[in-house]
Amino acid sequence: MVFLQKQFYPLCIIFQMTMNTTSPKVQLLYDLCKTTFSNSGLSSSASSQSIQILCSLLDTFTPADVGLKEENPIDDEGHGRVARCTQPITYLHIHECDGFTMCIFCFPTSSVIPLHDHPEMTVFSKVLYGSLHVKSYDWIEPTCIRESTEPGCPQVRLARLVMDKVFTAPCRTSVLYPKSGGNLHCFTAVSPCAVLDVLAPPYREDLGRKCTYYIDYPFSTSGNGAQISNGKEEDYAWLAETETPDDLYMQPGVYVGPPIQV
Numbered sequence: 001m002v003f004l005q006k007q008f009y010p011l012c013i014i015f016q017m018t019m020n021t022t023s024p025k026v027q028l029l030y031d032l033c034k035t036t037f038s039n040s041g042l043s044s045s046a047s048s049q050s051i052q053i054l055c056s057l058l059d060t061f062t063p064a065d066v067g068l069k070e071e072n073p074i075d076d077e078g079h080g081r082v083a084r085c086t087q088p089i090t091y092l093h094i095h096e097c098d099g100f101t102m103c104i105f106c107f108p109t110s111s112v113i114p115l116h117d118h119p120e121m122t123v124f125s126k127v128l129y130g131s132l133h134v135k136s137y138d139w140i141e142p143t144c145i146r147e148s149t150e151p152g153c154p155q156v157r158l159a160r161l162v163m164d165k166v167f168t169a170p171c172r173t174s175v176l177y178p179k180s181g182g183n184l185h186c187f188t189a190v191s192p193c194a195v196l197d198v199l200a201p202p203y204r205e206d207l208g209r210k211c212t213y214y215i216d217y218p219f220s221t222s223g224n225g226a227q228i229s230n231g232k233e234e235d236y237a238w239l240a241e242t243e244t245p246d247d248l249y250m251q252p253g254v255y256v257g258p259p260i261q262v
Contacts, residue, residue, distance in 0.1 A: 024065070024257075024258035025057070025060065025061060025065045026065060026066055026094065026102075026257055026258050026260060027258065027260055027261060028057060029054075029057060029058070029061075029102065029198070030095060030102065030260045030262070032053065032054055032057060033054070033099070033100045033102065033198060033200070034099070035050075036050050036051075036054055036200075037099040037100045037200040037201070038099055051122075051175060054124060054198070055124065055172070055173040055175060058124055058126040058173040058196065058198070059126070059172055059173050061126055061128060061196055062128065062170075063128045063129050063194065065257065065258075066092075066094070066104060066128070066196060066255070066257035066258075067255065067256040067257030067258070068104070068106070068128060068129070068194055068257070070128075070129040070130070070192075071129070071130070071192035087108035087111065087249075088108075088111075088249045088250055088251040089105055089106065089107050089108070089111050089113065089249065089250045089251070090105070090106040090250070090251055090252075090253040091103060091104075091105060091250055091251070091252050091253060092104040092105075092106065092252075092253045092254070092255045093252070093255060094255050094257070094260065095260055095262070096202055098201065098202075099200060099201055100198055100199060100200040100201060100202065101197070101198070101199040101200075101202040101203075102196075102197070102198055103196075103197050103199075104128075104194055104195065104196050104197070104255070105187075105194065105195045105197065106192075106193075106194045106253065107130070107132070107187070107189035107192065107193050107194070107195070108189060108192055109189050109190070109191055109192055110188070110189060111188075111189045111249070112186065112187065112188045112189070112248075113186065113187040113248070114186055114213050114214075114245050114248060115135070115137075115184060115185065115186040115213065115214045115215070115216060115239070116184065116185070116186075116211050116212065116213045116214065117183055117184045117211065117212050117214070118176060118178075118183050118184075118199065118203075118211075119178070119208060119209050119210065119212075120178045120201075120208070120209060121178060121183075121199055121200065121201060121202075121203075121209060122175065122176070122177050122178065122199075122200050123175070123176045123197060123198070123199050123200075124173055124174075124175050124197065124198040125173065125174050125175075125176075125195050125196070125197050126173045126174075126195065126196045126197075127167045127168070127169045127171055127193060127194070127195055128169055128193075128194040128195065128196055129169045129192075129193060129194055130168070130169060130189065130190070130191045130192050130193025130194065131166050131167065131168040131169075131189075131190035131191045131193055132166065132167050132168075132187055132188070132189060132190060132193045132195060133165070133166045133167075133187070133188040133189075133190050134163055134164075134165060134166075134167060134174070134182075134185055134186070134187060135161075135163065135164045135185065135186045135188075136161075136162045136163040136164075136176065136181075136182025136183075136184060136185035136186070137159035137160060137161055137162055137182060137183075137184045137185070137216070137237065137239065138159060138160055138162050138179065138180055138181070138182060138183055138184070139157065139158075139159050139160075139179070139183075139184075140157075140158040140159060140160055140236070141179075143157065143158075144157065144158035145157050145158075146158075146222040146238065147222075155240065155241075156217060156221075156222055156238035156239060156240045157238065157239050157240075158219075158236060158237075158238060158239075159184065159216075159236065159237055159238075159239050160231070160235060160236055161234075161235050161236065161237060162181065162182035163182050163185070166190055168190075169193070184214060184239065212241055213241070213242050213243070213244055213245060214239040214240060214241055214242060215239070215240050215242050216237040216238070216239050217237060217238045217239075217240065218233075218234075218237060218238075219233045219234070219236040219237060219238065220233060221238060222238045
C-alpha cells in the first residue's frame with residue numbers, strides 16, 4: 001500500500017491542482033501527460049488509476065479551455081450537403097514530444113476521418129462540442145486472415161466491432177489501447193464538432209507507428225471457415241488495408257488557446 005501511494009502521489013497532486021490553482025487546464029493536462037507517459041507511451045509506473053485521473057481531467061474540458069467557440073449547427077446546415085462534404089477538417093496542434101501528442105480536430109457536419117489504426121498507442125478522445133459518430137474495431141486474436149473476393153484487396157483480417165455509437169458533448173472521455181478499446185476507429189461528424197485528442201506515443205513511421213487506413217466488409221463476404229467464439233456475425237467484420245483516402249480533406253489551423261509552459 002505504501003508503494004502504491006508513492007507511485008501515484010504525483011499524479012494525484014497534479015489532478016488536485018485543477019481545483020486549487022489558476023493554471024489553465026491545458027497546462028495541467030500537459031503536466032499530467034508528462035508524468036503519465038514515457039517515450040514509448042504509458043510509463044512503467046502508470047496503471048488504471050493514472051488513466052482514470054487523466055480521463056477525469058479531460059472530462060472537465062470545455063471549448064473555452066482550448067480557445068474554441070462552439071459552432072452553430074444552424075449556420076453549418078446552410079452550406080448544404082455537397083458543400084459540407086467538401087469543407088476541410090481542421091487540425092490544431094497543441095504540443096508534441098517523444099511521449100505524446102496533444103491536438104484538436106474540428107469537424108464540419110458530415111466530414112469523416114476514415115477507419116484507421118493506432119499501432120502500440122493509447123489514445124484519449126474528448127468531444128468538446130457537437131456530436132460525433134464513432135465506429136471502432138479490435139483485431140481478433142489469434143490472427144485470422146482470408147483472401148478477399150473484392151478486387152484490389154488481396155487479404156482481409158478479421159476484427160470485432162467494439163463501438164458503434166454517437167458521442168454528444170458534454171460526454172465522458174473515451175480511451176483506446178494498443179490491443180483493446182477499439183484501436184481501429186472511424187470518426188463521422190453528425191454535427192459541427194471538435195475533439196481533443198491525446199495520443200501516446202505519437203505516430204512515428206520509423207519506429208513502426210505508421211497510420212494505416214482500412215475498409216471494412218461484412219463478415220459474410222469471407223466468413224467461410226472462420227470461427228466466432230462469441231457474439232453474432234454482425235459483431236465482426238473483415239478489414240482490408242487501403243491507401244490514404246483521396247477525399248480525406250484536412251487543413252492545419254492555429255491553436256489560440258492558453259500557451260503551454262514546457
